Amino acid sequence: MGFNGSRILITGGAGFIGANLAIELISRGAAVTLVDSMIPEYGGNLFNIEAVRSEVTLNISDVRDEYSMKYLIQGQDYLFNLAGQTSHLDSMQNPYPDLEINARAQLSILESCRKYNPDIKIVFASTRQLYGAPQYLPVDEKHPVHPVDVNGINKMAGEWYHLVYNNVYGIRTVVLRLTNTYGPRMRVRDARQTFLGIWVRRIVEGQPFQIFGDGAQLRDYNYVDDLVEAMLMCAVSQKADGQIYNLGALPPVSLKETADILVRAAGVGHYETVPFPPERKAIDIGDYYADYSKIENELGWRPRVALEEGLKRTVEYYRQYGNHYWETP
Amino acid sequence: MGFNGSRILITGGAGFIGANLAIELISRGAAVTLVDSMIPEYGGNLFNIEAVRSEVTLNISDVRDEYSMKYLIQGQDYLFNLAGQTSHLDSMQNPYPDLEINARAQLSILESCRKYNPDIKIVFASTRQLYGAPQYLPVDEKHPVHPVDVNGINKMAGEWYHLVYNNVYGIRTVVLRLTNTYGPRMRVRDARQTFLGIWVRRIVEGQPFQIFGDGAQLRDYNYVDDLVEAMLMCAVSQKADGQIYNLGALPPVSLKETADILVRAAGVGHYETVPFPPERKAIDIGDYYADYSKIENELGWRPRVALEEGLKRTVEYYRQYGNHYWETP
Numbered sequence: 001m002g003f004n005g006s007r008i009l010i011t012g013g014a015g016f017i018g019a020n021l022a023i024e025l026i027s028r029g030a031a032v033t034l035v036d037s038m039i040p041e042y043g044g045n046l047f048n049i050e051a052v053r054s055e056v057t058l059n060i061s062d063v064r065d066e067y068s069m070k071y072l073i074q075g076q077d078y079l080f081n082l083a084g085q086t087s088h089l090d091s092m093q094n095p096y097p098d099l100e101i102n103a104r105a106q107l108s109i110l111e112s113c114r115k116y117n118p119d120i121k122i123v124f125a126s127t128r129q130l131y132g133a134p135q136y137l138p139v140d141e142k143h144p145v146h147p148v149d150v151n152g153i154n155k156m157a158g159e160w161y162h163l164v165y166n167n168v169y170g171i172r173t174v175v176l177r178l179t180n181t182y183g184p185r186m187r188v189r190d191a192r193q194t195f196l197g198i199w200v201r202r203i204v205e206g207q208p209f210q211i212f213g214d215g216a217q218l219r220d221y222n223y224v225d226d227l228v229e230a231m232l233m234c235a236v237s238q239k240a241d242g243q244i245y246n247l248g249a250l251p252p253v254s255l256k257e258t259a260d261i262l263v264r265a266a267g268v269g270h271y272e273t274v275p276f277p278p279e280r281k282a283i284d285i286g287d288y289y290a291d292y293s294k295i296e297n298e299l300g301w302r303p304r305v306a307l308e309e310g311l312k313r314t315v316e317y318y319r320q321y322g323n324h325y326w327e328t329p
Numbered sequence: 330m331g332f333n334g335s336r337i338l339i340t341g342g343a344g345f346i347g348a349n350l351a352i353e354l355i356s357r358g359a360a361v362t363l364v365d366s367m368i369p370e371y372g373g374n375l376f377n378i379e380a381v382r383s384e385v386t387l388n389i390s391d392v393r394d395e396y397s398m399k400y401l402i403q404g405q406d407y408l409f410n411l412a413g414q415t416s417h418l419d420s421m422q423n424p425y426p427d428l429e430i431n432a433r434a435q436l437s438i439l440e441s442c443r444k445y446n447p448d449i450k451i452v453f454a455s456t457r458q459l460y461g462a463p464q465y466l467p468v469d470e471k472h473p474v475h476p477v478d479v480n481g482i483n484k485m486a487g488e489w490y491h492l493v494y495n496n497v498y499g500i501r502t503v504v505l506r507l508t509n510t511y512g513p514r515m516r517v518r519d520a521r522q523t524f525l526g527i528w529v530r531r532i533v534e535g536q537p538f539q540i541f542g543d544g545a546q547l548r549d550y551n552y553v554d555d556l557v558e559a560m561l562m563c564a565v566s567q568k569a570d571g572q573i574y575n576l577g578a579l580p581p582v583s584l585k586e587t588a589d590i591l592v593r594a595a596g597v598g599h600y601e602t603v604p605f606p607p608e609r610k611a612i613d614i615g616d617y618y619a620d621y622s623k624i625e626n627e628l629g630w631r632p633r634v635a636l637e638e639g640l641k642r643t644v645e646y647y648r649q650y651g652n653h654y655w656e657t658p
Contacts (some may be wrong), residue, residue: 092497095436095440096433096436099432099433099436103428103432103486104425104428104433107424107425107428107479111424142473144471144473144474145473145474147489147493148493148496148497149493149497150436150490150493152489152493153486153489153490153493154486156485156486156489157432157482157483157485157486160476160481160482160485161479161482164476164477164478164479164481164482167477168421168477168478168611168612282497283497
């Protein structure tokens with residue numbers, strides 16, 4: 001997959017996934033522009049792109065800024081559209097920023113592409129959250145969508161704008177429905193991006209971490225390098241145009257097993273189980289794991305990094321660089 | 330079903346469905362407030378409520394007006410939430426008004442209910458358009474949603490906000506997915522609301538009407554009185570809370586048969602078949618008809634007015650009052 005000389009825009013580019021993607025694309029010779037709003041509660045962190053800082057163009061702007069986006073998408077070969085409001089709880093407490101970022105801004109990005117760069121190829125980061133509480137397992141792409149919170153609804157709208165602009169206007173888009181993604185550069189200051197973030201931080205700080213509920217809930221996890229590979233495959237594949245693909249990893253792992261694997265990967269650590277906070281319980285989805293055979297069959301993607309190995313690399317990263325991700329005590 | 334003394338708010342209240350619903354509720358002794366923006370391209374027409382003008386409270390405001398809606402929902406027992414942007418073509422030409430009306434305004438109405446009237450019961454008018462081109466027929470509520478245009482996406486978001494506010498906050502909502510509804514008080518000035526509108530107008534004016542394509546496409550139709558009955562049933566049923574129900578009528582009818590039935594009902598009229606305009610073809614869904622057995626089994630609703638009888642009543646209405654629905658030549 002040659003990206004040498006390709007012009008690439010990444011929204012959410014200073015965030016967890018965007019930064020890992022940028023680093024990979026720079027190593028392949030691409031010309032990369034990162035858009036990030038650097039909203040403190042979200043995933044952007046300039047340390048994420050430290051290693052490629054002189055090789056990327058960093059543009060601080062918000063995807064809600066139609067003028068900025070309209071300018072920046074022009075002349076790009078690929079858009080990796082990763083910016084989003086990801087907090088389920090925030091979307092319930094104040095639903096409007098979530099609507100503006102996850103739905104309206106996506107529409108305005110697509111309108112700009114239609115008007116000013118219809119030949120661009122777009123890879124959109126969607127989420128398993130759209131499926132809600134699974135009606136069957138593993139969840140394939142035919143599973144009904146059933147969002148359980150405002151965030152899930154707005155992400156669903158943002159995803160479908162991409163598909164409709166592909167189907168009606170021929171602007172090539174691919175939708176990836178991500179499951180739990182983890183690895184270096186994830187937000188670990190708190191649990192806003194993934195619970196694995198705060199678990200890893202607690203381990204590195206020598207503190208116990210918490211499991212909500214009995215720990216029996218099943219989950220699947222992708223190491224960020226595997227996600228990056230999926231995104232690059234989608235970018236270059238014609239077959240992927242207009243498609244929705246689940247990501248995932250089998251077999252699924254219970255939260256308690258996940259905690260045990262993390263402690264093993266780190267060599268230290270302990271955890272405690274606590275009751276579900278009620279506001280989380282209200283939007284909890286129970287067991288979830290994906291059937292990712294569609295992308296495996298059509299594009300040849302499969303996860304390569306096992307959970308224990310991925311967590312080991314992750315803990316090592318935060319042992320080395322953790323001070324850039326949380327305030328030192 | 331007693332609505333005597335009930336306080337009722339209807340958004341889109343001067344429109345086709347809202348006005349028919351208001352007339353029925355007034356006859357049952359309800360205290361009815363109608364909200365309508367009276368946007369000329371939409372369905373509002375003050376003549377629609379002529380017969381009950383002195384008995385309803387008419388409030389001209391737009392559902393995008395958060396302040397107005399926040400005030401008006403207070404103290405109401407029921408909200409029939411019918412206001413919407415319904416043009417598929419408009420939603421593609423300028424997607425933002427569609428987003429603001431069909432998605433954002435719905436969210437703000439629900440936020441107002443959550444904060445100021447959590448005991449209200451809401452019946453929301455959604456659309457079969459969410460299903461897109463059917464994967465099987467008849468289409469039941471388990472059919473995957475697959476919107477084919479921006480309007481379908483925003484209606485989907487608006488629908489799901491209602492379901493999430495039911496499921497998370499306990500604000501009782503019911504979603505009806507409407508198919509083609511027709512009858513007195515529909516917009517007949519043009520085809521913006523339903524193609525049956527312009528067909529009926531042409532018949533009454535003694536002009537030929539047009540069928541796009543070969544006329545073989547299957548559709549189902551509900552006479553507006555049947556829809557009103559479904560809405561009232563949903564309003565009073567506890568069982569309906571948090572549910573999605575399809576409406577419909579069996580057997581389905583081809584466009585050409587529909588045209589023949591209309592001509593028979595009117596006693597006069599003729600039509601011609603013309604090729605699909607390309608912008609309509611791009612968002613066309615092929616055959617559609619619903620499986621409405623869920624609402625039939627759970628609430629006992631079924632359509633009562635046969636298509637020919639309904640069209641007869643409709644043509645009679647516009648023969649008598651057509652001058653209030655289009656400019657006289």
